[in-house]
Amino acid sequence: MRQNIVVECVETGERLYLTSKNKRNTPDRLELKKYSPKLRRKAIFRETK
Template sequence: MRKNIVLECVETGERIYLTSKNVRNNPDRLELKKYSPKLRRRAIFRETK
């Protein structure tokens, strides 16, 4: 079962990315490196509740 999740930047708190994940395969929080326009570089984005 896939679930839509919102990714939030760890450093700035911006929430600009929406993605989906398989809850059965990945029960813990997802962390991805994505581009942050505020920082103008790649930063860690973490799944929010």
Template structure:
């Protein structure tokens, strides 16, 4: 089952990216490097709980 998740940058608290993940295959929190417009560089965005 796929679940929609929101990604947040811990440094700036930006919540810009929405993605989905398969909960059965990856139960741990997702971390992806994405572009942050505030910092103007790629940073690590982490999954937040809703």
């Protein structure tokens, strides 16, 4: 059972990316390194509620 989640940049707070995850396999918050246009580099994006 996959659910869509929004990831938010830790440093700037921008919400750019939409992804999905399996809540049964990964119950904790997801952290991904994605590109941030404001910072012009890769940054950590964390799952929001």
